[in-house]
Amino acid sequence: MYFCDLKRMEDKIKTFAKFGDAGHGGVTRYSLSPESILARDEFVKRMTAIGATIETDDLANMYATIPGSDPNAKRIVMASHCDSVKNGGNYDGILGVMGAMEVLETVVAESIPHKHPLTAMIWTNEEGSEFPPCMMSSGTVSYDYMPERFRDNFEFNKMMASRSILDPEMTFGEKLSTFKYKGDKANRINPDQYKAMFELHIEQGPILEDAGKDVGVVTCVLGQMLYRIKFYGQAAHAGTFPMKKRKDAFYAASEALCYLHEEIDKLGHEDLVYTTGEVVIHPCVNTVIPDFFDFSIDVRHENPEVLNQVREILATLEKREWQGCKCEVVLGWNRDTVYFDEKLIDHVREAVAESDIPYMEIKSGAGHDAQYISYMVPTTMIFVVSKDGLSHTEVEYTTPEQCTNSVSVMLNAVLKADKADD
Template structure:
């Protein structure tokens, strides 16, 4: 079994943490920003140093490839993204890129024989923090293989016209051209050129830490349903209109939300998670009773039959008035559970076991580029423990030792895939 270098991984983590550093231990590195370009340039410099060839496709995805013994063999890929959320951490996404770099550097440094060309990938705009939607450019690349309800979100022209949420003016296409990373469509990842892909990522949750495991052998990305719940009432003056005659949409929304929690919790569904993360209030003035209140409702579970039960409860909320307010729901988007290639999953488990690394099977509740790639190619993921389960924040942390273990697991799993007759 081969080991990646703790020293080299530590140095990479520290170096890439400087690109977009906030000064509070985290980063803000929006896709195609000058900070993201700095990270991309550092990636290219290091990959060229080990003899990798660099290709960039038409939506800015970067592919750094070292040759294999069989020039006609399909490539085996590894990678993730370098962009972050606002005031994010130094591990989400970028760890997958650093791990892919470390795998290629280790193979070159130790002259490890391999048949297939091996590729480290940077996917553009995974977070969608500045230009929506998330997983934008992996979605574009995998478009022909995605389910119809997902395809609707990733039309190429629409993505190029996606506007910055900061200035509501600059488009993704303009930012891509300005970045210098608009390459050629012929370099896109396709099943004709690629055998499979691995993505190493931090867990972004507390399960591995609570179970005292360093590595998560990921078997799927769980399905989700995302709805908008809308309450409509009547705006009146907050100081003059009698309480008993008010139709307060904010108050009504609170009743709906509490009812949802009570009913859904009563189902006692293991592994179900749900939340309300976004609200809209109108007119949002302290002297006015709100006539409109909208909140998001996001529920996730591996088994679609449980999500169906949750949806039935959600639909029931529309069948009555809440403090004089009407209730309606609108589907925002859904995704089915995406299962990873079982052969690749077995390679990850065997690599962890043979390396003597503590591990367990785990689902991913968050979305990743890998979930779209899984529709196109054999795909799997490797999770590294997250301290406190924290992610998308400056406190996000995984130790250099754990990050290196994740890279070492991926290295050996990739070598197993390299020797396989078929997946």
């Protein structure tokens, strides 16, 4: 078994934390930003130093490749993203990039024999923090391979027309057109040239830590659905309109939300998660009774039958009035559970078992680029423990030792894939 270098990993963690340093221990590094250019420049510097060939595609995804013994063999790629949410941490996404770099550096430093070319990769705009949607590039690249019902979300021209949250006059396509690392569409990852993809990522939850494990062997990304629950009432003066005559959309929504929690919890699925994270209220004036209220509900579970049970509960909302208000349930989008490649999962499982690192099998509740690429290239993921389960926050933390150990697991899993029959 081979092991990666702790000092090299520590140096990469400290260096990349400077690019977009928000001043509180974390980073704000939006995709295509000056801060992201600094991170990509560092990627190029370090990968060029070990003799890797650098390529970029038309979405500014970046590929650093070292050759294998067989020039005709397909590549094995390790990939994640270098962009962050606002005031995010130093590990989400970028750890997967640093880990891929460390694998290549270890292979070169120790002259580890391998047949297939090995590639470290950066995906553009995974977070979608400035230009929605999230996982934009991986969704666009895998467009032709994903189920048709998902395609509308990632049609190329639609992605290019995505507008900046910071500057609505700027589209993703316009900013991409002048971006330093925009390249050629011919360089995109594709099934003809790539054998497998591995993505290393922090867990972003507390399951591994609670179980006393350092590494998660990821088997799938959970199915997810997003609905908007809309309530239509009647606006009136807050001081003069009697309580008994009101059609308060906010009050109606609050009653319905409590009902949803009660009914969904009755299903008894402990691993079912659902969240109300966004609301819209009109007219949003303290002296006016709200005539409209809209809240989101994000629901995630592996089993589609469980998701259908929740759908049935949501459908009941439209069958009654809530405080005199009409309710409308609108599907935003949904995705099926994505199962990763069994052979690659076995390689990860074998690699971590041989390392004596505490591990367990785990399912991903969060979305990742790997879920879309799995439609076109065999793919899997490796999770490493997150302190207190926290992510998308500046206090996000995984020890350098845990990071290095997880990268060593990926290195050995990649080497197993390299030796496996094509």
